[in-house]
Amino acid sequence: MARLRPLLRSALTLTIFATSAMIGTTAMSGTATAAADPVIGQPCTAADLGKRYPFTKSATMTPTITHFKTFFVTSGTTGSQVVTLEHTNQIQVAVGTITQITANFNLGVLGSVQAFVNRTVTKTTSSTDRESTQMTWNFVAPGYYGLFKGTRKVTGEYGSINCGRVDKGGGQYATEWFERPGGAYTTYTVMEEGAIRCEDAVPPNSIMRQAQIQLGCDGAAAKERAAKQARQQADEPSTAERTAGNVVAPMAVPPGFTCESGTYRIGTPDRLLNWWNQDGTDEIRLQAWSSSSRAQWSLCQGPVSNGMTEHILITRYGDAKCLTLHSGETASEGGRLVEESCRTVDDRQRFYIYRDVPDSIKVGFQIKSTGFMAGQSVVANNQVVRQYSMGMADGTGTYLLEKVS
Incomplete structure (x- = not known):
């Protein structure tokens, strides 16, 4: 790797579990001000009944290659080369099923994720480039290279905090903040690019390591492609899910109500x-x-x-x-x-x-x-x-x- 242009340091895959500290919309600036955010179990008032706040429950960071190209450099072809990388994966920012990130709650979710993982993440309507792309690289030694662009895909669960009536037992009730279901989110960190060879020593679970796998350095490229196809098939909605909701309820009142x-x-x-x-x-x-x-x-x-x-x-x-x-x-x-x-x-x-x-x-x-x-x-x-x-x-x-x- 000493012969290659320096790359951003890659971190290990990170799985973070929910903590008791709540991170609200002010986390978008990168600084959590938990004192101003509602906390589960604390009192709220009737004026808060129509309010809702986000918090991050978990986060997993996964190095992901978005563009890749194998490139063989002979002793006579070193120097600066323009290489066209082919698209391999697309990551789209989403909060629940929403990919148009305009609502305050969704912005708050992604802001709290950034504070939660302590790393800059994408907090706008965005996706990684899905087209082929070119990069220029200066090859100083012959060899079999994998040129790549990649990022860390950040996924996890978010929750919602709402105000409502809570049964305290013994016939006593209070109006308090309590946790409500949220959903899953997806975002990604800054993009990185580079070139890698099988003989280069790289950190495990890094973007560079993922590029080595895609290069076929350990025979795992086919396995990665199969796993990707399985994930895509799992993400496709069923016919029943696509058609649900189109039946008009007889006599106005739906069954079960x-x-x-x-x-x-x-x-x-x-x-x-x-x-x-x-x-x-x-x-x-x-x-x-x-x-x-x-x-x-x-x-x-x-x-x-x-x-x-x-x-x-x-x-x-x-x-x-x-x-x-x-x-x-x-x-x-x-x-x-x-x-x-x-x-x-x-x-x-x-x-x-x-x-x-x-x-x-x-x-x-x-x-x-x-x-x-x-x-x-x-x-x-x-x-x-x-x-x-x-x-x-x-x-x-x-x-x-x-x-x-």
Whole structure:
């Protein structure tokens, strides 16, 4: 390796397990300010019911070759050479199933990952180059080389911290921060490039070592290709997963859900504005209270998933449609909540409800499909109800779920 251009030092594959320290969105700057972040088990207030914060539970760093080319240098062909590298792997930044990293929560996840692994990671909508690429290398000795570009793929699990009612036992309840499910994330560190030979001594589990394997130095190249193909096949969604959610539920109420008697209105804590559809569009907006059935909702409970009961909300007006996250805005910060025909399987129509202590009707709503919280840009008449990845920082994602009949 003394004859090659110096490379960035490669680190061992790192698996980090969750610690008790919580890392929030401020970790994006590389400095964790845990004192300002919510901590599981600490009290929260009713104003926090519509909020959500990320934290990193685990991280694994895996050296990954993204571009590669074998190159044979004879004694007469040393010197500077331009070599075209072929694409071998693509890494795409993702938080859960979302690859468009625009929401505050997703940015917060990647920021907390960076602080967690103490290494710069990509925190934007990005992927490694999937096309062939050229690099210029100065070969000072003949030999059989593997030219490469690579990075450390960072994968792991993230969690969510929400505020809600906690049963303390003995008939006692409190409103506290508690852990909720998150999902998996993928990102990557800075890109590296270089050239390697089989006779070069390199650190184990490094990017250079991965390049040696791809060069075939120990006969493991075929095994790596087979493992890659198996991973790709495992990542492909099944036909059932692709088609789920397209069946309209008969009689509005999906199987497995039971509706409570009477109806509810959902409104701001001052009771001046409520969720309903006044202007003939499908959008749910903040409007002044009316006795119209447009402003009345049936609350239906279904199965328990991720530790909480799923709910659907059915408008009592007209065709009795379900509250739904807009299909074209599932990954969008500010995606609209609308009313659509109720479906037997559709997580855009499933909600988790975070409640205050008993006898309080203050709640926060979370969309199951995205984990985002319900809110609006400002509390004003005719504002559309939307989803926000971390909820509303000013507490305006807290609503009253009030029975009216």
